[in-house]
Amino acid sequence: TRDNQILTNLDKQMGIDIKLTEEFDFSWNNRNDVNLITGASNAGQAIIIKLTLEKGDLKNHPEIGVDLNVGEKLKDPYELKEEIIRSLSQDSRFEKVEQVNFRVDGNQVKIDMKLKLKSSAVPIPITIQ
Numbered sequence: 489t490r491d492n493q494i495l496t497n498l499d500k501q502m503g504i505d506i507k508l509t510e511e512f513d514f515s516w517n518n519r520n521d522v523n524l525i526t527g528a529s530n531a532g533q534a535i536i537i538k539l540t541l542e543k544g545d546l547k548n549h550p551e552i553g554v555d556l557n558v559g560e561k562l563k564d565p566y567e568l569k570e571e572i573i574r575s576l577s578q579d580s581r582f583e584k585v586e587q588v589n590f591r592v593d594g595n596q597v598k599i600d601m602k603l604k605l606k607s608s609a610v611p612i613p614i615t616i617q
Contacts (some may be wrong), residue, residue: 499527501607502581508533512540531581531605532614538575539616552578556599565590576603586611 495504507515507525515523525533541553554571569588576585587602602611 495526498607502527502531502605505530505533508537512537534579534581535576535603535614536616538579539572541575543571543575549578551575572599572601581606584611 504524504526507523509515517523538552539554539556542555543553544550545553552575554568554575556568556572568590572588573585576582582603583606584604585601586604587600589600591598591600596617599616601614601616603614604611
């Protein structure tokens with residue numbers, strides 16, 4: 489848990505995990521202990537992991553992964569959309585991926601999606617660049 493803070497119901501529903509750095513290493517605090525991540529931040533970290541893992545990388549969850557990495561050529565958009573929906577749908581925190589769209593902005597591809605959390609009636613818009 490976070491130091492001196494109580495987790496909200498949403499934090500509990502979104503779970504607690506080890507916080508990772510941008511390089512996917514454990515994040516350490518000044519007490520030489522791993523940092524934890526909770527709530528919406530944890531759900532966001534899970535989305536990033538699921539989109540960057542190659543399908544089959546997780547031995548116990550071979551259906552998770554999209555293999556969407558920076559600097560690589562974009563896959564067929566229809567196939568990529570299906571892989572994103574499949575991978576995120578495996579996570580019990582997410583009720584439904586309601587929309588996945590791609591936008592090209594110069595040499596960047598942006599992914600816009602609406603993801604419905606099980607604990608929320610309103611889909612959350614997410615943009616990944």
